[in-house]
Amino acid sequence: MVGTRLGPYGIVGLLGAGGMGEVYRARDPRLDRDVALKVLPSGSPADRTARARLVREARKAARLSHPNVCTIYEVGEADGHVYIAMELVQGRPLDEVLAEPPPPGTRSATGRRSRALWPTPTRAGSYTAT
Numbered sequence: 750m751v752g753t754r755l756g757p758y759g760i761v762g763l764l765g766a767g768g769m770g771e772v773y774r775a776r777d778p779r780l781d782r783d784v785a786l787k788v789l790p791s792g793s794p795a796d797r798t799a800r801a802r803l804v805r806e807a808r809k810a811a812r813l814s815h816p817n818v819c820t821i822y823e824v825g826e827a828d829g830h831v832y833i834a835m836e837l838v839q840g841r842p843l844d845e846v847l848a849e850p851p852p853p854g855t856r857s858a859t860g861r862r863s864r865a866l867w868p869t870p871t872r873a874g875s876y877t878a879t
Contacts, residue, residue: 750788756827758786758834765842766790770803774837777822784822787833800831807833 750760750773758775764785765772775786789799807824810833819836826832 755786755788755830755832756825758784758832760786769799769806775834777834783837784834785819785837787835788830789832803831803833810835 750771751762753760755775757779758777761774761776761783763771764774770787770789773786773788775784776782777784787803789796789803804824807821810818811821811824819838822834822836824831824833
């Protein structure tokens with residue numbers, strides 16, 4: 750899809766893909782901004798369940814207003830593809846962030862404490878934080 754158009758959006762590049770769909774960086778020329786465009790995978794547009802799930806996801810997310818949730822701009826259909834146009838959030842992929850050790854004094858996403866807080870025995874038998 751890169752280099753093509755989906756409705757009013759020019760597809761710039763693939764950001765990621767998963768079981769529910771593919772997410773592209775796209776350009777909205779109407780408002781002169783980049784957006785994230787979530788599109789059902791090839792072959793899925795005919796699947797009524799997948800289409801309904803994507804529209805339901807867009808409607809539920811559009812009701813939210815929170816700094817940690819991207820803004821939904823629209824849900825639409827073009828060229829046989831159902832899509833969600835949403836805020837493009839700059840940053841690093843979540844798997845990279847989760848692979849890093851948590852900052853000292855915090856818990857990781859898995860709930861484990863940072864190693865910097867675990868006591869380490871000293872030679873005298875007392876414990877000290879490392």
